[in-house]
Amino acid sequence: MRISTAGIHHAALNALLGQQSVLSRTQQQIASGKRVQTPADDPVAAVHIMELQRALSESDQFSLNADMAKNRLTLEEQALADTNTLITRVREITVQGNNASVDPASRRMLATEVRSRLKELVDIANRRDANGEFLFSGYATLTQPFAQTGSSIAYFGDQGNRALQIGPDQRIVDGHSGNDVFMAVTEGNGTFVTTATAGNSGNGVIASGTLVDPTQWVAGDYTLRFTSATGDYEIVDSAAAVVATGTYTANSTISFNGANISMTGMPAQNDTFSIARSRTEDVFTTLGNLADALESSTATQADRARFNSDMATVLQQLDQTGDHFLSVRAEVGTRLSAIEGTQEALADRKVELESTTSQLRDLDYAEAISRMNQQLVGLQAAQASYSKIAQLSLFDYLR
Secondary structure, rough: OOOOOOHHHHHHHHHHHHHHHHHHHHHHHHOOOEHHHHHHHHHHHHHHHHHHHHHHHHHHHHHHHHHHHHOOOOOOOOHHHHHHHHHHHHHHHHHHOOOOOOHHHHHHHHHHHHHHHHHHHHHHHOOOOOOOOOOOOOOOOOOOOOEEEEEEEEOOOOOOOEEEEEOOOEEEEEEOOHHHHHOOEEEEOOEEEEEEOOOOOOOOEEEEEEEHHHOOOOOOOOOEEEEEOOEEEEOOOOOOOOOOEOOOOOOOEEEEEEEEEEOOOOOOOEEEEEEEOOEEEHHHHHHHHHHHHHHOOOOOOOHHHHHHHHHHHHHHHHHHHHHHHHHHHHHHHHHHHHHHHOOOOOOOOOOHHHHHHEEEHHHHHHHHHHHHHHHHHHHHHHHHHHHHHHHOHHHHHHO
């Protein structure tokens, strides 16, 4: 079989270019540090690398979500801590103002401080995060949650709670709505709340009361009515049915349906007191009621009795408010702890994914350099061979 000169040259050039191509690919691998640069380099490894990169991207997004949730919850926790400090101060004012030795002028000064604290509380409730979004607006993060409406503070957010996905199967709520935090504080002792009726003429003062036997309690709204000046009383429910009767002696306890209601002083005939089931009261109303009570008259015995009853109600509500904020802070702390645990797991998972990706994609430099040297020798041999083959021409022998 005859081999043409053109065929010889073509084959030699193909061999030369092939060696150059292989050497060039090896040099690119060494320069980039990556063994797999295109799917053609290792199709099976390339598929696994793409899956691992998708998992890494997903893990990075989870980490970003966890950081966002942690930042908002940290700001909320600080707001709740500031609120707790404020409530503690207001409780001190309540105890101070309820002292009989405090004159009306001093109580008015205390009322002024309470109203100042009320404005401060509104500012806390309207705090924003680093992105300018309100912490306590629910889903409506760009809507200011609290504002003055008439003589009260109204909530303009919604009751939603945003949740961010921080893991493949884990979501975390990044805050509380303002309704849950500031507007939904349980009244009284959590079961019922006692209040003196405006217009009472006696000097009877009602305490917050305690539930000693929950099995006997029938939830409802009751009215304690004194039917004589000597302490005879009846307790009626919302349907005006009498559920208990008795005779009260000064500074004693009235018991019914498993509840004990302590009183001081002596109510006048037809004086009434409410014993209503606990509902909810917003903390702004509580502070407003305290300021109003501190500014009320204590000129007569009846006025002082009503003042003392109002202050006792506010003091009980402040204690309930303090417990409420501690409960919310506990939830925030639990969520922050969960986020920290998840962040640690995400960091460990990222290291594992990156290690696996590196094993599949990254280059073994020792092996690559050795291979490059071999390929370089092969290329040099091909070049030398071609230089000889290029001289195999009839004309070279006819010179």
